[in-house]
Amino acid sequence: MRIRLDRLSKSFGAVQVLHELSMTVEPGEFLVLLGPSGCGKTTALRMIAGLETASGGRIFIGERDVTDVLPKYRDVAMVFQSNALYPHKTVAQNIAYPLVLRKTPAAERDRAVREVARQVQLDALLDRYPRQLSGGQRQRVALARAMVRRPAAFLMDEPLSNLDAKLRVHMRSELKHMQHELGVTTVYVTHDQIEAMTLAHRVAILNQGRIQQLGTPREIYNDPENLFVAGFVGSPPMNFLEGAMRNGAFAGPGFGLNTPAAAHAGAAVMGVRPEDCRTVAAGQGRIEAEIYATELTGDHTLVTCRIGEQFAVVKMDKNYEQAIGTPVGIDFDVDHAFFFDAASQGRIRMPTTPAPQSA
Amino acid sequence: MTGAVPPRSWASRLFEPRRLGRQAPATRVLVYAGLLFWTFVVLFPFYWLLVTSLKLPIHVADGPNYLPFVDFTPSPHAWHYIFVEIGRDTFRPYLNSVIIAGASTALAVVVGSMAAYALARIDYRPKLGTIGLFVVALAAVVVAVIAFGVPWQLAAVAGIAVFVFLARALAGRFRRSVGNGDILFWIISQRILPPVVAAIPIYVMFQQLGLLDTHLALILTYMTVNLPIVVWLMYDFFASIPTDLEESAQIDGASRYRIFFDVVLPLAKPGLAATSLLVLVLAWNEYLLALFLSTVDAQTMPLLVSAQNATRGPQWWYMSVLIVIMILPVTAVAVALQKFIARGLLIGAVKG
Ligand SMILES: Nc1ncnc2c1ncn2[C@@H]1O[C@H](COP(=O)(O)OP(=O)(O)O)[C@@H](O)[C@H]1O
Ligand SMILES: [Mg+2]
Numbered sequence: 001m002r003i004r005l006d007r008l009s010k011s012f013g014a015v016q017v018l019h020e021l022s023m024t025v026e027p028g029e030f031l032v033l034l035g036p037s038g039c040g041k042t043t044a045l046r047m048i049a050g051l052e053t054a055s056g057g058r059i060f061i062g063e064r065d066v067t068d069v070l071p072k073y074r075d076v077a078m079v080f081q082s083n084a085l086y087p088h089k090t091v092a093q094n095i096a097y098p099l100v101l102r103k104t105p106a107a108e109r110d111r112a113v114r115e116v117a118r119q120v121q122l123d124a125l126l127d128r129y130p131r132q133l134s135g136g137q138r139q140r141v142a143l144a145r146a147m148v149r150r151p152a153a154f155l156m157d158e159p160l161s162n163l164d165a166k167l168r169v170h171m172r173s174e175l176k177h178m179q180h181e182l183g184v185t186t187v188y189v190t191h192d193q194i195e196a197m198t199l200a201h202r203v204a205i206l207n208q209g210r211i212q213q214l215g216t217p218r219e220i221y222n223d224p225e226n227l228f229v230a231g232f233v234g235s236p237p238m239n240f241l242e243g244a245m246r247n248g249a250f251a252g253p254g255f256g257l258n259t260p261a262a263a264h265a266g267a268a269v270m271g272v273r274p275e276d277c278r279t280v281a282a283g284q285g286r287i288e289a290e291i292y293a294t295e296l297t298g299d300h301t302l303v304t305c306r307i308g309e310q311f312a313v314v315k316m317d318k319n320y321e322q323a324i325g326t327p328v329g330i331d332f333d334v335d336h337a338f339f340f341d342a343a344s345q346g347r348i349r350m351p352t353t354p355a356p357q358s359a
Numbered sequence: 360m361t362g363a364v365p366p367r368s369w370a371s372r373l374f375e376p377r378r379l380g381r382q383a384p385a386t387r388v389l390v391y392a393g394l395l396f397w398t399f400v401v402l403f404p405f406y407w408l409l410v411t412s413l414k415l416p417i418h419v420a421d422g423p424n425y426l427p428f429v430d431f432t433p434s435p436h437a438w439h440y441i442f443v444e445i446g447r448d449t450f451r452p453y454l455n456s457v458i459i460a461g462a463s464t465a466l467a468v469v470v471g472s473m474a475a476y477a478l479a480r481i482d483y484r485p486k487l488g489t490i491g492l493f494v495v496a497l498a499a500v501v502v503a504v505i506a507f508g509v510p511w512q513l514a515a516v517a518g519i520a521v522f523v524f525l526a527r528a529l530a531g532r533f534r535r536s537v538g539n540g541d542i543l544f545w546i547i548s549q550r551i552l553p554p555v556v557a558a559i560p561i562y563v564m565f566q567q568l569g570l571l572d573t574h575l576a577l578i579l580t581y582m583t584v585n586l587p588i589v590v591w592l593m594y595d596f597f598a599s600i601p602t603d604l605e606e607s608a609q610i611d612g613a614s615r616y617r618i619f620f621d622v623v624l625p626l627a628k629p630g631l632a633a634t635s636l637l638v639l640v641l642a643w644n645e646y647l648l649a650l651f652l653s654t655v656d657a658q659t660m661p662l663l664v665s666a667q668n669a670t671r672g673p674q675w676w677y678m679s680v681l682i683v684i685m686i687l688p689v690t691a692v693a694v695a696l697q698k699f700i701a702r703g704l705l706i707g708a709v710k711g
Contacts, residue, residue: 034403049606051606051609071609072610072612072614078610084603084606086604086608088626097608097611098612101617145611167450197394
């Protein structure tokens with residue numbers, strides 16, 4: 001079912017945590033709320049579930065205005081950041097509890113529990129108690145408990161945090177497959193950009209209680225709206241060089257380059273991703289720099305370059321080798337550079353910037 | 360989660376659990392010697408009671424002899440006296456104690472844990488002004504009754520009516536309020552003064568009500584006296600249950616009562632067991648209030664024990680018998696509740 005937030009606000013006392021959040025999650029869509037810790041993701045999710053009251057704005061699930069509806073009547077299933085398993089119930093009893101509350105007949109309930117346990121590979125553990133399970137197994141019980149009924153929406157709060165890296169990758173693909181199979185609208189909260197990029201149909205990037213950008217992972221990556229989104233998504237993060245824009249040129253201490261004519265004038269920040277840059281012989285790139293450090297990360301080398309007082313990282317081949325202090329040039333395609341207004345942090349659109357490619 | 364291990368002080372290392380089998384022999388000997396010594400300290404009074412209950416007065420007067428058949432010849436005379444000669448006068452206080460301690464404990468635990476749960480989960484903001492108003496109304500009632508001779512029933516009803524009316528009329532005007540922490544402190548502060556300071560007012564109250572020397576008077580008094588302890592202890596237990604569990608149940612469609620009985624109570628069992636035991640022991644052993652409120656019909660065991668120290672001096676042998684049979688039921692309850700007072704019930708609820 002469609003979930004629609006209409007200028008949703010939340011304050012705890014004098015602190016405003018969410019500012020006029022508006023977005024629509026389409027039926028069957030997997031939407032990821034991505035943002036740094038403390039930006040209000042959990043609060044937003046809890047408001048959709050009905051665990052927090054709205055200070056302002058409305059929430060719709062389907063056609064129904066649920067803003068003032070109790071959680072039990074909203075028909076959503078939630079996976080808590082802390083699993084929230086009932087420690088005195090076995091795995092089977094935990095998973096069955098939502099059905100018990102719905103007075104589902106016992107035979108049907110058993111069948112549903114066994115079916116969902118098989119999907120998350122818990123069939124062998126049904127008689128255990130949560131304390132006898134590993135972190136990953138507990139997380140799967142929490143998922144199974146949400147999946148055992150067909151709710152109007154799944155709400156998941158960082159369900160894969162606390163798993164070790166390998167299991168997380170596995171559970172990520174399981175989750176994506178499961179959501180695709182069930183086709184249930186899902187709002188998924190995480191601070192992990194890889195999780196967001198891999199799972200989401202669309203990503204909403206949240207910072208300090210405001211949506212910064214809402215789009216497909218590709219749009220977010222290729223066409224960031226502002227400095228925050230540009231810096232938050234991507235690993236290693238985008239390089240930022242401070243300077244000023246004047247008469248179609250962007251110049252900073254120790255460098256200057258022509259840009260496609262832009263109306264903007266004044267302090268600006270240029271962003272360019274490490275994988276869009278390469279180092280070339282001194283004097284041949286767009287920017288003159290000097291090698292500050294090189295780090296081999298396995299399949300590539302990260303080259304940190306110093307440009308005056310600023311630094312930029314360039315992603316190079318794994319066989320790249322240069323001595324520290326060597327003067328080099330940094331080259332990139334101007335189409336791959338983003339410009340942001342230093343004051344408003346907003347994107348400065350270039351006339352020739354290609355329209356965002358759709359996914 | 361595995362974070363950096365903080366450096367440990369020698370004090371914290373001192374209290375870390377360690378496996379005895381891994382210690383040096385000398386340490387083990389020391390530890391076992393300490394444990395044996397403490398076991399002796401704990402168990403010796405019980406032994407003393409048993410031995411004394413089997414002595415004749417003349418053996419007691421002989422001084423500290425502890426070995427039956429060696430130092431003295433045991434005699435069942437005290438047991439005979441307590442169970443046969445005054446049997447009916449032993450049995451009645453015993454039954455009184457069971458009824459009064461049992462009922463007051465049950466009431467205190469039920470009422471107190473519900474109050475504690477409410478305090479742990481709901482934010483109360485009583486207005487200071489309303490509380491002040493209540494105090495003023497109460498004072499007015501007291502003055503009216505004492506100084507002007509108004510019948511107390513009439514004054515109470517009038518006082519309540521005036522308070523309710525004024526509170527409703529003025530509620531919007533009051534700004535300053537107190538919170539759950541203040542309420543909790545107020546509740547436990549009821550135990551800062553020993554209950555016996557209120558003994559005379561309580562006595563007069565039950566006298567006015569014609570309830571002196573009844574089970575009801577003692578049950579109500581013990582319940583009231585023990586409520587703060589139950590609220591205080593259970594508050595901590597309820598507060599330690601992650602709210603996520605209850606919210607999860609809420610989303611899955613459980614009502615408040617369903618949540619309380621399905622999720623909260625099973626997890627609070629250790630707390631309930633420990634608290635019940637503590638409150639039961641307090642009520643079982645209470646002496647001073649029982650002395651005020653009961654004479655014959657509602658007399659409890661502690662009074663009977665102390666009655667053995669009457670005109671003829673302390674009758675150690677009778678006291679010992681009474682204390683032995685007093686200890687037994689509480690010990691049985693403690694053993695029965697032991698299995699609930701297990702720790703770690705919450706393990707696995709949330710990721711750590
Ligand atoms: N119950 C609450 N009372 C007061 N402040 C809260 C409460 N819950 C969350 N906050 C605050 O709201 C902000 C957002 O919290 P949260 O939604 O948990 O962030 P996130 O999940 O994105 O890490 C934080 O600054 C947090 O301190
Ligand atoms: Mg959170």
